Each structure stands twice: as structure tokens, then as C-alpha cells.
Amino acid sequence: MMASFLRQTYGQRIHNHNNPAAKLLLETMERKKTNLAVSVDVTKSKDFLAIIDAVGPFVCLIKTHVDIIEDFDQLLIKQLQDFSVKHDFVIFEDRKFADIGNTVALQYSSGVHKIASWSHITNAHPVPGPSIISGLSSIGLPLGRGLLLLTEMSTKGTLAVGSYTEEAVRMARAHRDFVIGFIAQRSMQGIGIQADTVDGDDFLVLTPGVGLDAKGDSMGQQYRTPRQVILESGCDVIIVGRGIYGKDPSFVDGIRVQAKRYMEAGWEAYQERVSS
Ligand code: 5IU
Numbered sequence: 001m002m003a004s005f006l007r008q009t010y011g012q013r014i015h016n017h018n019n020p021a022a023k024l025l026l027e028t029m030e031r032k033k034t035n036l037a038v039s040v041d042v043t044k045s046k047d048f049l050a051i052i053d054a055v056g057p058f059v060c061l062i063k064t065h066v067d068i069i070e071d072f073d074q075l076l077i078k079q080l081q082d083f084s085v086k087h088d089f090v091i092f093e094d095r096k097f098a099d100i101g102n103t104v105a106l107q108y109s110s111g112v113h114k115i116a117s118w119s120h121i122t123n124a125h126p127v128p129g130p131s132i133i134s135g136l137s138s139i140g141l142p143l144g145r146g147l148l149l150l151t152e153m154s155t156k157g158t159l160a161v162g163s164y165t166e167e168a169v170r171m172a173r174a175h176r177d178f179v180i181g182f183i184a185q186r187s188m189q190g191i192g193i194q195a196d197t198v199d200g201d202d203f204l205v206l207t208p209g210v211g212l213d214a215k216g217d218s219m220g221q222q223y224r225t226p227r228q229v230i231l232e233s234g235c236d237v238i239i240v241g242r243g244i245y246g247k248d249p250s251f252v253d254g255i256r257v258q259a260k261r262y263m264e265a266g267w268e269a270y271q272e273r274v275s276s
Contacts (some may be wrong), residue, residue, distance in 0.1 A: 016202035021146030024182035037061035039241035047249035056087025093119035099136025126168035146180035154209025166192035187234030209233040230269035
């Protein structure tokens with residue numbers, strides 16, 4: 001029998017982790033009773049901040065793509081951090097690093113965005129091999145940051161399948177201090193190890209490609225429901241973007257209603273999972 005973390009509560013799972021960012025995320029989920037993360041993919045600071053202030057009470061985490069913001073400056077980061085304290089959420093810059101160790105260390109620490117200085121969590125493609133983890137870890141670990149590896153994607157025709165996914169999970173197991181989990185479409189428990197082996201590694205799985213109304217978009221995105229993601233596939237966090245802020249980022253009342261709706265759907269699926 002495989003030791004299953006899927007029936008443990010988020011609160012119980014805090015003790016399975018040593019990394020401060022992993023602990024912070026689980027503590028936040030337990031405290032606020034939400035497994036909803038909102039992905040804020042907008043190009044203007046004003047919209048970015050308005051969405052975050054509106055969804056803040058309902059989320060455990062805000063996912064950013066700061067490189068798409070046209071009027072980016074360091075003040076925006078200060079405002080994001082202030083909201084993170086006010087609303088009690090974790091910050092995840094979805095940078096998807098993919099270069100050699102030396103380069104990703106510079107991209108993570110330096111440049112315009114200085115991601116390591118403010119983002120609790122970031123992520124990387126495993127395609128370069130373990131050196132990408134050591135490069136990022138040299139910057140992030142001393143700051144108490146955590147890394148997610150992208151082992152699967154939500155897009156049609158993704159190449160992140162099969163042995164690629166398995167090797168990526170093995171890479172993560174060898175770097176438990178810094179790798180706290182995965183961006184994936186299902187639980188990675190037991191992946192890449194023999195079927196009769198007990199998998200004692202409790203990794204967090206954050207899952208994009210979540211929508212209650214649409215099945216996808218015109219550019220290859222595919223959506224599943226919070227129930228499919230949390231209950232049927234054993235993921236831990238639902239990441240929702242356009243399903244919540246739609247086409248009009250300035251309509252904050254509508255955004256609040258949607259955020260609450262996704263939060264409730266995600267939490268209900270989790271409660272069903274831990275009580276099953
Ligand atoms: N994202 C995906 N799928 C993936 C990965 C990342 O959608 O497999 I890895 C990102 C892209 C976008 C967000 O920032 O998650 C989803 O936004 P929508 O909910 O608006 O589709």
C-alpha cells in the first residue's frame with residue numbers, strides 16, 4: 001500500500017515539509033480554508049492591483065507574470081507585497097525558467113524584476129536537467145523560497161508526458177530542500193518509482209487549466225473543473241485566471257462573485273477527498 005497524502009488535511013501536511021515556502025502555503029490554505037490560486041495575466045498595473053485586491057480574501061496564492069506588465073516598476077512589487085500581508089496570500093511568479101544553472105541564477109536574482117527578492121515560489125522546466133535546480137537553489141534557498149517543477153501541462157499536444165514526467169519527478173525527489181512540488185495535472189505520488197515502493201515524499205501539486213464554464217480557449221488551453229482536479233486527480237491547488245476575471249478586469253464585483261464561487265467549489269472537492 002502506498003502511503004497516501006491525499007487524505008491528510010492541508011494542516012496535517014505542514015509537518016511533512018521543511019521548506020518555509022511550502023509550510024507557508026499549507027498554513028495559509030488551512031487558515032483561510034481555500035485552495036484557490038488566481039492567475040493575474042493582465043498588462044496594466046491598475047488592473048493587476050484591482051484584481052488582486054478583489055480576489056485577495058478568497059485565495060491562498062496569487063500567481064503573477066510580471067514580464068507582461070507594461071508599466072512595471074518596483075513600487076508595484078511593494079504594492080503586491082502589501083496586499084500579500086493585508087489579504088494573507090502567498091506570491092508565485094510563474095517565470096518558467098528553462099536555461100543553464102548560471103543563467104537562471106542571474107534571471108532569478110537580477111534584471112528588472114529581481115524575482116527572488118519578493119516571490120515566495122517560482123517554477124522551472126526540468127528540460128535542462130538537475131543543474132537548473134542547483135542554479136535556482138543557490139539564490140532561492142538562502143531566502144527561504146520554494147520551487148515547483150513543471151512535470152505536465154494543460155495544453156493540447158504537450159510533450160511533458162511519460163518518461164519526461166517520470167524523470168522530472170525523480171529530479172525533484174533528489175532536491176527535497178528546494179523543490180516543494182509540481183505544476184501538473186494530477187498527483188505525482190508514486191510516479192517514477194516501482195509500484196511496490198512506498199513513496200514518502202509529500203509534494204504539492206498546483207494545477208492550471210481550471211474552468212467551470214468553458215472547456216478551453218482558441219489557443220490550445222484545456223479546462224477541467226475543480227472537482228476533477230482536486231477530487232478525481234488528487235491535485236492540491238486550483239489555479240484560475242480568465243474564469244475569474246473574464247474579459248473585463250475592471251468589473252470587481254463580478255470578479256469577487258467568481259472568486260468566491262471557485263473557492264467554494266475547490267474547498268468542497270477537497271473536503272470530499274479528505275473525508276472519503
Ligand atoms: N499555465 C497553464 N497551463 C499550464 C501551465 C501554466 O494554463 O500547463 I505549466 C498558466 C498560463 C496562465 C494560467 O498564466 O496558468 C492559466 O490561465 P487561464 O485560467 O486564464 O487559462
